[in-house]
Amino acid sequence: MSLKRGEGRSLSLTLRRASAQSASTSGYSRHQKKFPNGDTYTGGWRNGLPEGEGRYCWADASTYKGGWKNGSKHGLGTYTWPNGASYKGEWQNGCMHGVGSFKSPDGTCYEGGWAQDLKQGLGKKVYANGDIYEGLWKAGKCEGPGRYRWKNRNEYDGEWKAGRMHGKGTLKWNTGDRYDGEFKNGQEDGIGIFTWADGSTYNGFWREGCKEGVGVYRPAPTENKRATTPLERHTTQPADLPRWRRRAPRWRRWREKGMPHHRGAATRRMHQVSPCCGRLGLTGMHLVQPIEVPGRAAGRGDRAERVFVREYEAGRLVREDPIAPEELEAVFGPFRRRADRAERRQRRRRRVANKLGETIYKGHRSYDLMLNLQLGIRHSSQQVAKEPPLKQLSEEHFQQKLKQFFPRDGSKATPPHPSTDFRWKDYCPMAFRQLREVFNIEAAEYMKSICGDQALRELASPGKSGSVFFVSHDDKYMIKTMRKGEVKLLLELLPKYAAHVEKHPHTLLVKFFGLYRVTPENGSKVRFIVMNNVFQNALPIAKQYDLKGSTQGRTSATDAPRPATILKDLDLDIKVKLEEGWHDRLMDQLAADCALLEELRVMDYSLLLGVHYRSTGWASSPPATDKEDEGDDDGDTPHAPMNGGVLAVLPQRSAQSTTDGPESPQQASPLRAAGATDEISHSMGQQRTQLGMNVVGTALPADADSNATPEDVVLYFGIIDILQEYNMTKRLEHGYKSIFNNGRTISAVDPKHYSRRFQDFLKKVFV
Numbered sequence: 005m006s007l008k009r010g011e012g013r014s015l016s017l018t019l020r021r022a023s024a025q026s027a028s029t030s031g032y033s034r035h036q037k038k039f040p041n042g043d044t045y046t047g048g049w050r051n052g053l054p055e056g057e058g059r060y061c062w063a064d065a066s067t068y069k070g071g072w073k074n075g076s077k078h079g080l081g082t083y084t085w086p087n088g089a090s091y092k093g094e095w096q097n098g099c100m101h102g103v104g105s106f107k108s109p110d111g112t113c114y115e116g117g118w119a120q121d122l123k124q125g126l127g128k129k130v131y132a133n134g135d136i137y138e139g140l141w142k143a144g145k146c147e148g149p150g151r152y153r154w155k156n157r158n159e160y161d162g163e164w165k166a167g168r169m170h171g172k173g174t175l176k177w178n179t180g181d182r183y184d185g186e187f188k189n190g191q192e193d194g195i196g197i198f199t200w201a202d203g204s205t206y207n208g209f210w211r212e213g214c215k216e217g218v219g220v221y222r223p224a225p226t227e228n229k230r231a232t233t234p235l236e237r238h239t240t241q242p243a244d245l246p247r248w249r250r251r252a253p254r255w256r257r258w259r260e261k262g263m264p265h266h267r268g269a270a271t272r273r274m275h276q277v278s279p280c281c282g283r284l285g286l287t288g289m290h291l292v293q294p295i296e297v298p299g300r301a302a303g304r305g306d307r308a309e310r311v312f313v314r315e316y317e318a319g320r321l322v323r324e325d326p327i328a329p330e331e332l333e334a335v336f337g338p339f340r341r342r343a344d345r346a347e348r349r350q351r352r353r354r355r356v357a358n359k360l361g362e363t364i365y366k367g368h369r370s371y372d373l374m375l376n377l378q379l380g381i382r383h384s385s386q387q388v389a390k391e392p393p394l395k396q397l398s399e400e401h402f403q404q405k406l407k408q409f410f411p412r413d414g415s416k417a418t419p420p421h422p423s424t425d426f427r428w429k430d431y432c433p434m435a436f437r438q439l440r441e442v443f444n445i446e447a448a449e450y451m452k453s454i455c456g457d458q459a460l461r462e463l464a465s466p467g468k469s470g471s472v473f474f475v476s477h478d479d480k481y482m483i484k485t486m487r488k489g490e491v492k493l494l495l496e497l498l499p500k501y502a503a504h505v506e507k508h509p510h511t512l513l514v515k516f517f518g519l520y521r522v523t524p525e526n527g528s529k530v531r532f533i534v535m536n537n538v539f540q541n542a543l544p545i546a547k548q549y550d551l552k553g554s555t556q557g558r559t560s561a562t563d564a565p566r567p568a569t570i571l572k573d574l575d576l577d578i579k580v581k582l583e584e585g586w587h588d589r590l591m592d593q594l595a596a597d598c599a600l601l602e603e604l605r606v607m608d609y610s611l612l613l614g615v616h617y618r619s620t621g622w623a624s625s626p627p628a629t630d631k632e633d634e635g636d637d638d639g640d641t642p643h644a645p646m647n648g649g650v651l652a653v654l655p656q657r658s659a660q661s662t663t664d665g666p667e668s669p670q671q672a673s674p675l676r677a678a679g680a681t682d683e684i685s686h687s688m689g690q691q692r693t694q695l696g697m698n699v700v701g702t703a704l705p706a707d708a709d710s711n712a713t714p715e716d717v718v719l720y721f722g723i724i725d726i727l728q729e730y731n732m733t734k735r736l737e738h739g740y741k742s743i744f745n746n747g748r749t750i751s752a753v754d755p756k757h758y759s760r761r762f763q764d765f766l767k768k769v770f771v
Contacts, residue, residue: 033048033049033050034047034048034049035047035048035049037049041063042062042063043060043061043062043063044060044061045058045059045060045061046058046059047059047060047072048072053072053074053075054072054075055072055073055074055075056071056072057070057071057072058070058072064086065086066083066084066085066086067083067084068081068082068083068084069081069082070082070083070095071095076095076097076098077095077098077099078095078096078097078098079094079095079592080093080094080095080507080508081093081095083100087109088109089106089107089108089109090106090107091104091105091106091107092104092105093105093118094118094589096585096588099118099120099121100118100120100121101118101119101120101121101585102117102118102585102589103116103117103118103509103510103692103693104118108132110132111130111132112129112130112131112132113129113130114127114128114129114130115127115128115692116128116129116141116692116693117141117682117692117693119585122141122143122144123141123144123145124141124142124143124144125140125141125680125681125682125693126139126140126141126682126683126685126686126690126692126693127139127140127141127692128692133155134154134155135152135153135154135155136152136153137150137151137152137153138150138151139151139152139164139686140164140682140683140686145164145166145167146164146167146168147164147165147166147167148163148164148682148683148686149162149163149164149683149686149687150162150163150164150686156178157178158175158176158177158178159174159175159176160173160174160175160176161173161174161176162174162175162187163187168187168189168190169187169190169191170187170188170189170190171186171187172185172186172187173185173187175187179201180200180201181198181199181200181201182198182199183196183197183198183199184196184197184199185197185210186210188212191210191212191213192210192213192214193210193211193212193213194209194210195208195209195210196208196209196210200224202224203224203225204221204222204223204224205221205222206219206220206221206222206314207219207220207222208220208314208316211318214316214318214319215314215316215319216316216317216318216319217315217316218313218314218315219313219314219315219316220311220312220313220314221311221312221313221314221324222311222312223310223312310326310327310328310329311326311327311328311329312324312325312326312327313325313326313327360461360463360475360568361461361462361463361473361474361475362461362462362463363459363460363461364459364460364461364462364474365459368462370462370472370474372423372424372524373522373524373530374459374460374474375421375422375423376410376423376426376428376522376524377454377460377474377483377520377522377532378454378455378460379410379418379419379421379423379428379455380408380410380428380430380520380522381450381451381454381455381518381520381534382451382455383408383410383417383418383428384406384428384430384433384518384520385447385450385451385455387406387433388406388433388434388437388447389437389447391434391437394434394437394438397434397435397438397499397502399499401432401434401435401438402432402435402495402498402499403432404431404432404433404434404435405429405430405431405432405433406429406430406433407427407428407429407430408427408428409425409427409428410425410426410427410428411425412424412425423524424524424525424527425524425525426522426523426524426525426527427522427523428520428521428522428523429520429521429522429523430518430519430520431491431495431519431520431521432495432498432519435498435502436516436517436518436519438502439502439505439515439516439517440517440518442502442505442506442509443505443515443517443536445517450481450517453476453477453478453480453481454476454481454483454534456477458476458477458478459477460474460475460476460477460483461474461475461477462474463475471484471485471486472484472485473485475537476537478540479537479539479540479541480536480537480540480541481517481534481535481536481537482534482535482536482537483532483533483534483535484532484533484535485530485531485532486531486532486533486727487531488531490531490727491519491521491531493727493729494516494519494533494727495519497604497606498516500600500603500604501513501516501600504596504597504600508593508596508597510589510593510694510695510696511593511596511597512593512594512597512611512695512696512721512722512723513597513600513601513722513723513726514535514536514538514722514723514724514725514726515535515536516533516534516535517534517535517536518532518533518534519531519532519533519534520532520533520534536722538612538614538696538720538721538722538724539614539720541688542614542616542697542720543616543718544616544620545614545615545616545720546615546616546617546620547571547614547615548568548569548570548571548612548613548614548615549570549571549572549573549575549576549611549612549613549614549615550570550571550572550610550611550612550613551572551573551576551610551611551612551613551765551766551769552572552573552608552609552610552611552751552762552765553573553758553761553762553763553764553765553766554573554749554750554751554753554761555573555574555749556741556745556746556749556750556751558572558573558574558751559572559573559574559575560572560575573765576706576769577705577706577707578615578703578704578705578706579703579704579705579706579768579769579770579771580701580702580703580704580717580719580769580770580771581701581702581704581771582699582700582701582770582771583680583681583699583700583701586681586695586699586701587770587771589695590695590770591763591767591770593695594763594766595763597723598759598762598763599759601726601755601759602755602756602758602759604729604755605729605730605755606726606727606728606729606730606755607728607729607730607734607752607753607754607755607758607759608725608728608734608751608752608758609723609724609725609726609728609762610723610724610725611721611722611723611724611762611766612721612722612723612724613719613720613721613769614719614720614721615703615717615718615719616717616718616719616720617703617715617716617717618715618716618717618718619715619716680700681693681698681699681700684698684700684718685697685698696720696721696722697720698718698720699718699719699720699721700716700717700718700719701716701717701718701719701770702714702715702716702717703715703716703717704771730754730755734752735752737752738750738752738753738754748761
């Protein structure tokens, strides 16, 4: 649901009339207004218009609470309609724009991207009838790769256009039948493979839902005593308006020479959406299950050993010739094997890509410390999981500490372990559990990544602090050792940090998941913080930058940097042009994050930036040789390689291989997604876009006179090292370095100046 077209003008007119009545029309203040038409407003006020945070209530019972800018809804806010529908998310110039969630009284809900009051980008919609669509949207309709799941477990995974199945995809029925291939306007059209539940397949050409031209039919294996085939099925496609509903040809059953044949076509049936959804919601769609018919009884064994070449005209079989499997292999085999080798080589390159760090093995200097950390986190996570959900964090939750002694031989509360005795301390366990929930981190997934069977990896310290870094086996979590002063500062700022990240879901600040301390018997205390890895699940990073906005000494002093080398401000030779809308979102979020850090008197933080050049793909990975591919038939080759749920190729396949499912979006090659940020995020398996992850842009030369060619890039970035307070030590450092250098160019400056310089520098980097 959206605002009525005249509502924005009437609101603006009402506000301007009120501004004339306001005693003060300049400067920011808090006002409470009641307008002649019955509307009320309470919140920030500047120059006669709402500004900052405020709540507006319309006379018809509609309400909005959130950010305002120049009298328009802007920033984060929640709008509630009179019928109970609501939207919570980002706004821009009075429109739903950015990322947000919409809920309807009939149970329909949508969470994902928006643009000008319409669904746009990556999103998930749950319909009132139980159907679910996850994928890309454009102008309020399904467009691009996406997956639609019916309540009865039928499913389509593939490409969409204007709300219809269009492109390459897979349509599966709950009976086990499936079609892999090309679609056009909601019908099978192009090259495709239909697979029956018994393993029989037809591989050929389709037109407007019917078989057309030459194809290959492979009967099911002889051990199957019965075959099933869809008599014919009716499909419905999603649509926003009933005007394009039309009648389509019905499926018919053809039986010639004792063999079943089917003719496919799609008919559409719509379910009307709730009035509260209006033009913002799509209708659901419905699939009638295929009907099973008895298989061939006589002569089946003889035919099952053969392969048949068939020719169709508009779904009618006009010719059928048997062909030996070896003859078919001689014709199509080289093409299939070539495609299989290329796919295996691509997967191998991704599998063997070098991971940073040294795996901690038994006998390693950090082995006991890793065991202590894993045992402690597993124990703490299990303890806090028993507690009921929290409605709101209180001051008491930020004072809690969970302590446990872990003897080597075990106890009633702890298991035996091969390490020495140690003591465990968990700071603010309930507060960090709440933070993990805000960041959509499940307790089981958290424990599996850090405390599972896989060992952690130790990284060389990249900074001057001397901290030790560990990374989980799946690269999701970074674990860093901390000084006592850093722990104290984090505990002090944690309440404001928690409120900030809950209010700003797209915050660029490093995400904290847990704060712990290990004290080995007769050993020193070791404090850890668990946080997100900015480069988790990233494409190969060609360059890494640590940007602070200062210039004094900010260079890596490396002539030929490697991908693992962290470059600095003076090494930056590019500026990045972001997609439309992303630059404003980035600058707004930077301003909000820096305002918090300035308030907390924190400085010396930096933006960690990773750049992936799309032209190089996986070139940074070791190449796979053809020799490695020979005889590599380990069964892990997917029969229908997918890209974010989109069928990429249609190789010849055996009846056995066609019964397997398609490759999931998480397993797909993200490099085949040649689209924008939302498409890359979808192909990488993300449920929603996140600022700082898979951000698409164009790298331009920083020097206008340079002859360098612009290149398409994918960016990963986040603000790190936010635990440095501007204390007396930093004041002395600033005073000393200012004697020899320009005080404005050094890193150690007061938080207000640091924040302003940091933002000004990044405005030049992101254009």
